[in-house]
Amino acid sequence: MRTTINRVSLLLLVLTIMLTLGACGGKTDPAGSPAGPDDEQKLLITGLQDKDYEISVGELKKLAPVTKKAEASRANGETVKVKATGPLLEDVLKQKGKSIKDYSTVRFTARDGYSIAVPPDILKSCSIILAYEIDGKALDAESQPIRVVIPGERAMYWVRMLARIDLETGDQQTAINKVVFLETAVVNLPQEDYQYYDSLDRAIKTKDLVDSYAGADRVKKVFIKAGDGLYKNETQANFLSACIKITGKEAPKFMASHLPQGMHVRDVLYINYGGTSFMAYSQGQKVLPRHTLDGQSGIALSDVVKTTGLKRAERYRFSGLEGQSLELAVNELGSGLICENGQGVLEFRCPGATDKIVERLLSIECLEQ
Amino acid sequence: MNRRNWLLAIGLGLLGFVIGGLFFGIYRQPSGYIPPLKVVGDVARVVKLEDPKQMGELHDVSYDGHKYQAIKLMDIIEAAQPIASPEQIILVGSDGFSSAFPAQGLDESYITFTGKNGWEAINLNHPVNSNVKMLQEIVVVSDGSSPDFGLTIINPDKDLITITPGQLHARTLLEYPYAEGMASVENGGKTYTSSVYTRRKVFKPTDLVPDVKGVMMLVMGTNGEHRFLEPRDYLELKDNYFSYLQPEEHSQIDQVKGVVIDPPTTSIMDACYDARHFLENGEKVLVVVLEGFTYSQYTDAIANGHAAFLKKTAPAVKATGVYPLEGKVWLAAMLSGASPEENGIITEKDQDLKVPSLFGTAAQLKKPALFLHSGPRMLNTEIEPLLVDCTNPGGSADDYLYALVLDELGQNYELIVVRFNGIAFNRERYGDQAGPTRAAITANDKYLEDIAARWPGRIIIIGSPGERSERKFTCNSVFVPYLRLK
Numbered sequence: 018m019r020t021t022i023n024r025v026s027l028l029l030l031v032l033t034i035m036l037t038l039g040a041c042g043g044k045t046d047p048a049g050s051p052a053g054p055d056d057e058q059k060l061l062i063t064g065l066q067d068k069d070y071e072i073s074v075g076e077l078k079k080l081a082p083v084t085k086k087a088e089a090s091r092a093n094g095e096t097v098k099v100k101a102t103g104p105l106l107e108d109v110l111k112q113k114g115k116s117i118k119d120y121s122t123v124r125f126t127a128r129d130g131y132s133i134a135v136p137p138d139i140l141k142s143c144s145i146i147l148a149y150e151i152d153g154k155a156l157d158a159e160s161q162p163i164r165v166v167i168p169g170e171r172a173m174y175w176v177r178m179l180a181r182i183d184l185e186t187g188d189q190q191t192a193i194n195k196v197v198f199l200e201t202a203v204v205n206l207p208q209e210d211y212q213y214y215d216s217l218d219r220a221i222k223t224k225d226l227v228d229s230y231a232g233a234d235r236v237k238k239v240f241i242k243a244g245d246g247l248y249k250n251e252t253q254a255n256f257l258s259a260c261i262k263i264t265g266k267e268a269p270k271f272m273a274s275h276l277p278q279g280m281h282v283r284d285v286l287y288i289n290y291g292g293t294s295f296m297a298y299s300q301g302q303k304v305l306p307r308h309t310l311d312g313q314s315g316i317a318l319s320d321v322v323k324t325t326g327l328k329r330a331e332r333y334r335f336s337g338l339e340g341q342s343l344e345l346a347v348n349e350l351g352s353g354l355i356c357e358n359g360q361g362v363l364e365f366r367c368p369g370a371t372d373k374i375v376e377r378l379l380s381i382e383c384l385e386q
Numbered sequence: 387m388n389r390r391n392w393l394l395a396i397g398l399g400l401l402g403f404v405i406g407g408l409f410f411g412i413y414r415q416p417s418g419y420i421p422p423l424k425v426v427g428d429v430a431r432v433v434k435l436e437d438p439k440q441m442g443e444l445h446d447v448s449y450d451g452h453k454y455q456a457i458k459l460m461d462i463i464e465a466a467q468p469i470a471s472p473e474q475i476i477l478v479g480s481d482g483f484s485s486a487f488p489a490q491g492l493d494e495s496y497i498t499f500t501g502k503n504g505w506e507a508i509n510l511n512h513p514v515n516s517n518v519k520m521l522q523e524i525v526v527v528s529d530g531s532s533p534d535f536g537l538t539i540i541n542p543d544k545d546l547i548t549i550t551p552g553q554l555h556a557r558t559l560l561e562y563p564y565a566e567g568m569a570s571v572e573n574g575g576k577t578y579t580s581s582v583y584t585r586r587k588v589f590k591p592t593d594l595v596p597d598v599k600g601v602m603m604l605v606m607g608t609n610g611e612h613r614f615l616e617p618r619d620y621l622e623l624k625d626n627y628f629s630y631l632q633p634e635e636h637s638q639i640d641q642v643k644g645v646v647i648d649p650p651t652t653s654i655m656d657a658c659y660d661a662r663h664f665l666e667n668g669e670k671v672l673v674v675v676l677e678g679f680t681y682s683q684y685t686d687a688i689a690n691g692h693a694a695f696l697k698k699t700a701p702a703v704k705a706t707g708v709y710p711l712e713g714k715v716w717l718a719a720m721l722s723g724a725s726p727e728e729n730g731i732i733t734e735k736d737q738d739l740k741v742p743s744l745f746g747t748a749a750q751l752k753k754p755a756l757f758l759h760s761g762p763r764m765l766n767t768e769i770e771p772l773l774v775d776c777t778n779p780g781g782s783a784d785d786y787l788y789a790l791v792l793d794e795l796g797q798n799y800e801l802i803v804v805r806f807n808g809i810a811f812n813r814e815r816y817g818d819q820a821g822p823t824r825a826a827i828t829a830n831d832k833y834l835e836d837i838a839a840r841w842p843g844r845i846i847i848i849g850s851p852g853e854r855s856e857r858k859f860t861c862n863s864v865f866v867p868y869l870r871l872k
């Protein structure tokens with residue numbers, strides 16, 4: 018009897034082993050071995066404030082986390098599915114009074130040097146999770162301390178081992194090396210009548226302005242700032258198809274009969290077109306502080322430089338409409354003033370020197386060394 | 387244990403190994419990578435097959451001397467919820483080889499997955515060339531009868547084309563290498579970079595209407611986007627919708643509903659800027675919104691003598707509206723001067739404007755303002771609206787509104803916005819050309835005449851698509867009359 022039991026037991030044992038072996042032919046994923054959270058590790062964030070900003074993983078964990086199921090496509094079309102837990106990048110930025118909408122690009126850099134920039138279309142439409150847990154478990158060694166998860170976006174943006182976030186505003190436009198004053202510039206340009214409601218005003222074509230003073234370079238966007246603080250980026254094609262109304266109400270006004278009124282900009286303060294800034298003195302004197310020099314009231318050269326973003330140079334050239342010019346070193350500028358004389362003509366004045374006046378001021382240019 | 391028993395044990399063990407292998411060979415997941423097979427085109431839901439058993443039951447199919455376990459093609463298509471009636475099915479292989487056949491008679495059509503050919507079509511009743519191997523996509527092409535699916539291109543005069551994603555899959559498309567981004571990594575002091583591109587199926591709106599030469603193109607998206615297309619921009623065919631792609635700026639509209647080629651220069655959003663201009667000029671402004679009054683109804687009413695007052699005034703200009711085609715969405719765009727995407731009113735449920743409205747401008751200028759309409763509160767603006775909830779048995783409260791406006795004209799208001807909805811109500815109940823609709827137009831025309839005779843300021847009159855009007859993006863729903871009266 019015992020022999021029979023032994024025999025049956027042995028057979029069952031062998032059968033079990035064989036069935037198990039036969040069944041184990043397929044691949045199994047190795048079990049993840051979640052590493053413990055390293056709350057002391059820090060992420061470096063640039064572009065958020067004047068100085069670089071560091072935030073630790075521990076601090077990130079104190080923010081309200083979201084848990085989202087996320088999918089991403091790999092290069093081969095395969096779908097990656099995870100459940101990510103962590104704070105939203107938006108919430109991190111909010112702590113400093115910023116929003117992801119303030120930036121055009123966000124670059125993530127990993128500890129191993131891998132980096133990728135997330136473009137604006139993704140920033141605008143997706144939530145970015147700084148995940149410290151994936152599928153309910155702490156990150157593995159290959160992802161610690163943080164893994165970026167952007168639901169619905171390609172896996173190449175899901176940066177593991179996140180070490181640094183660079184926030185870029187896209188405002189890094191071409192440096193401004195010339196300021197042209199609109200009031201003087203329009204004198205020599207063709208002007209045409211513009212029926213504006215009940216008023217017949219005068220306008221110039223933006224193309225004429227650009228051709229005469231800014232050159233034919235292709236620019237990505239044209240930045241227009243109004244005196245009331247409104248600003249917009251206009252495409253080059255739209256900008257060049259429009260005009261600037263230079264007289265009457267709301268002048269200078271960027272407008273075009275074929276563009277909806279929502280695209281018009283009234284009370285233009287300045288227009289940055291490539292390296293040239295067209296500034297309206299008339300608006301400048303309304304919104305910038307008034308200064309007085311030798312009995313003349315106007316706007317400070319330093320405010321013009323600051324407002325338009327004119328780049329720093331060792332020397333500057335001040336040119337008048339008739340071709341006269343004055344070159345000054347940066348230390349000679351002092352508290353230079355741009356003002357209107359008794360005839361309503363723009364001029365540049367430097368303190369204490371009567372010979373340092375440029376009448377019918379057209380432009381200020383940075384001079385290369 | 388004797389030798390005989392050992393042999394028996396080994397024999398049984400081997401048998402167990404074979405049975406175990408067979409069992410798990412049949413029921414375990416296919417090992418290795420399975421490329422996804424997508425069902426796209428005119429479907430409500432894009433189905434992505436990554437597992438042969440994803441659809442449930444497999445059918446045994448014999449073909450060309452081989453046995454397969456396969457999914458019924460109709461089951462896959464039904465899971466994707468076709469829009470309207472499927473007319474054609476296109477099977478697309480990874481090498482671009484495609485086979486198209488009618489969507490009827492698919493009883494003996496199957497899809498299987500094999501290690502050798504990947505996803506593979508087995509059409510027992512169709513010609514052999516329909517059995518596409520290495521299948522990547524199944525495109526469902528509808529008969530186009532769904533009224534609100536696809537992309538419509540119009541110009542100010544007519545509807546040019548409506549095309550569905552499925553229909554476009556069968557046409558010529560450009561493959562554009564869209565730069566997704568550049569990744570870099572530092573190794574041994576050197577930086578190695580890799581630029582990533584995705585190949586996008588793109589086209590220009592004018593590719594679909596080659597006879598039309600457009601200078602400006604206005605693109606409207608389902609989330610209230612309102613953008614002018616740049617010459618270098620494209621529309622992109624996605625799985626079951628269209629998007630707008632601006633390659634240089636990396637901006638896009640995810641779901642494009644329509645394109646207006648050479649749109650009129652006037653927009654309904656101009657109402658805000660015009661009114662602001664008049665207010666700043668010290669003039670009083672009355673804005674009258676006529677719900678349900680489209681440009682074609684305006685011309686019809688003028689031609690057939692249903693709007694004697696409007697006929698006497700300066701002709702209306704054609705103004706472009708916004709998308710979605712909802713009365714409240716349009717009203718918000720008129721009052722804010724901003725597109726739905728910018729002002730935050732995209733659906734009938736939205737109430738809070740994200741940008742200042744005309745009433746905010748009036749408040750800034752210290753001009754008393756009044757906002758009058760019937761029914762429940764539509765928008766939260768800088769002022770409390772005066773609501774008229776007394777409706778006639780007929781459904782419209784226009785006569786009450788009219789009486790109220792006449793009363794208020796004598797007050798000290800410098801800005802009044804009033805919205806009449808009688809035309810929309812009758813149009814939706816009886817139709818565009820029905821007697822009650824025309825009568826409502828005539829009644830509104832008379833109201834306007836009486837109001838204009840007593841109002842000592844400017845009047846802006848604008849049409850709007852109505853609250854429950856058809857949502858189809860057409861010439862008739864997108865353009866409305868716009869009048870500025872002194």
